[in-house]
Amino acid sequence: MNLNDISLFIRIVETGSFTAAAESLGIQKSTISRRIAQLEDDLGARLLQRTTRKLKLTDDGEELFARCQPLINELETAKDYLATNQDHPRGRLRITMPSELGVFMMNDVVSTFLRRYPDIHLEVELSTRVIDLIEEGIDLAIRVGALADSTLIARRVAEVNRGLYATPEYLAKHGTPKTPDDLVDHNCFGVLKADEHWTFENWDSSVKVNGQLKANSISFIREMVFQHMGIARMPRVFCRECVQEGVLVEVLSDYHCPPFEINAIYPSKRHLNPKVRLFIDHMMEMIGDHPWVSEKLVTPGEVAADGQAISLAP
Template sequence: MNLNDVSLFIRIVETGSFTSAAESLGIQKSTISRRIAQLEDDLGVRLLQRTTRKLKLTDDGEELFSRCQPLINELETARDQLSATQEDPRGRLRITMPSELGVFMMNDVVSTFMQRYPKINLEVELSTRLVDLIEEGVDLAIRVGELADSSLIARRVAHVSRALYASPDYLKRMGTPKTPDDLEKYECFGQLKAHEYWEFEGWPTAVEVKGHLKVNSIAFAKEMVMQGHGIARLPRVYCRNCVQAGELVEILTDYKCPLIEINAIYPSRRHLNPKVRLFIDHMMEMIVDHPWVTEMMITPASELPGQSPETTLEHH
């Protein structure tokens, strides 16, 4: 029995299909099919029932998976740890993060990480889509905002301050809101969701955002605000220069928006990949020196309120 073939079998079961396993491993689907067939021949049993719609484990497949998954995970962990203890760690590291965070903040982090660890091959996806880390074989996600419940590990790395912004022209035409409730009379740009509510410190109720535009990009929202189309809630660090240049105005300054979190997320189904640890440690080191840090609260792992440095987000 070839352990590499067993590892492929484990990945297929974890991802749910030959196609997903092939994509996560970067190999041909036909190669996986051939090697699983060889594994079944070596064992003399059928492991998977294949249909056009889904895969189903046989009883023998269930037995092999339950016995071998922990062992394969331990072997992979040992391999990664040995790699990380070398003077120049190597291997692949897959990361996903929002586009704006990647372009405007994490670019320096990735660049200096590549210089420090030239033998680690990085695959970075800049996307707003919610990537399934386990199914797609992604090692680390950097996410902004509230986290959905999931069987993942989260490390909070920073809080970002936000505020409401409008252009001088828009405020001249429409007037300046005095309280959060006044926002109901204005065009407010929300996210791509059916209903969105903005909360404010010192204000008893959340305000439902209503407007003719919903976006999933703070860069696009900022551009629409600067062109005088309405009001958006944006990170202060992203708008500071425009405010200083008189292109944007911060409004409702007496009512602060809640801080938004930046979290590092990684799968909890196995021990932490040491390359992920290297990247997170490097990221924390670089963020401290980032020009935006004056308006961002960095959260050292030892100072996270009410949680350990790494928190498991379990299904409820």
Template sequence: MNLDNLRYFVRVVEANSFTAAADRLGTQKSTLSRRISQLEDELGIRLLQRTTRKLHLTPDGEELFERCRPLICKLEDARHGLSVNQPEPQGRLKLTMPTELALAMLDNLMASFMQQYPKIQMEVELTSRVIDMVEEGVDIAIRVGTLEDSSLIAQPVAQVARGLYAAPDYLRHHPALDSPHDLQRHRYIGLLMRTDPLHFGNWDQSHSLQMETPLRTNSLTFMRYMARRGLGIARLPCFFAQPLVESGELEPVLQRYPVPSIALTALYPSRQHLNPKTRLFLDHLHTELQQHPWASNELIQLP
């Protein structure tokens, strides 16, 4: 039995798509189709029922997949373990991350990775939308905050510091802020989420804050802009607010009551057959964020 054909079969079934599997494997869709046909001819059985939209495993195909997938994963792990130490890794690495995170915090990290591995071709989609990583051939997705349950591997890489910020003119024309309780007399610019609770350290959490919220948005950039215009108080990542703090356009408030940090997480489809480029980027992400002034990755362990 041709092991390459068997590997292609396993990857197509995992992706549930010839197109997505071809993208991840760096080959042509027609090549995959031909190689799986060769495997079917070799075995004398039908493995897949193909339609215009979906793939369906035959009973024989399902049995072959369940028996062979662990073996293929172990073989690829062994091959990747040998190739990861090669001097010049190359090939495509596809990432997705939020636009504002990329521009304000991860730009230097991306640049240093590309300088260190010049033969890796980076494809970076800047978006916060929920994507099907397998279907779209994405190797790593970097996300901020609470994640929905999924079959993806979620690797915490840092905790991002946050704080409350407001324009000096806004603070001059509103009541003094001595404790979180005083926020009830202020305007709050929030995120467009199902829940966006405000929590603080060094403060009684039994109090329920009822703040006037004239604006909610899904954009940190817009939140920062509207806070700068004096529309209210915004909770922002420290790295995102710092340039306007330095210019005097925003001021931190209630610093004695720290706002909990927010998780930065790397998602990838499978731990069992992690390709060397993905591993290199995860290691680089972990190393660089250890030194970042606005992030902490204590207790983070890479798999």
């Protein structure tokens, strides 16, 4: 019985299909099929019932998965630990993060990490979609905003201050809001899937805003604000130069928008990949001096994404 084939079987079950396992591992689907067939021959047992739509574990497959998954994970963790604690840590690290966070904030973190650890190979997916880390074989996600999925572990990295911005031309035509309640009479651009109720730290009630536009890109929203079309809530540093040049005006600056969180996320079902630890530690070293960051948050431990405390392993 080949341990590599056992590991491949575990990966298929975790991802839910031969195709997903092949994509996450970077090998051909036909190779996976051949190796699983060989594993079944070696064991003299059928492990998977394959149909055109889904996979189903046989009783023998369920038994093998239950017994071997913890062992394979321990072996992978030990291998990663040894590779990472050598003088020259090596191996692959897969990360996902929103596009603008990657381009405008994490670029320095990634470039300095690669220089610091030349034998670690990063695969970075810039995407706004919420990726299933386990299913797609992602080691670490950098996400923006509050979290709700308790199957993940989160480490809050930083907070970023925001403000409300419009062009002088828009305000000359539509008037300048004096209090948050005045926003109901304005075209307020928002982020896709975000709450339409805007809150302020020094205003008693939230304001339900209305707007013609929602987008998943702050850069695009800012471009639409440049067209004198509305008011948008954006990171202050993202608009600072435009305010200095007179292109944008910060409105309601006396009313403080809550900052948004930046979190590092990884699956709680596995031990922390030591290369993830290296990246998180490096990011925490770098990010505190970044102009986007309002406050560096060095927490004593990770927390589950639903807010429950998780002990931090040394």
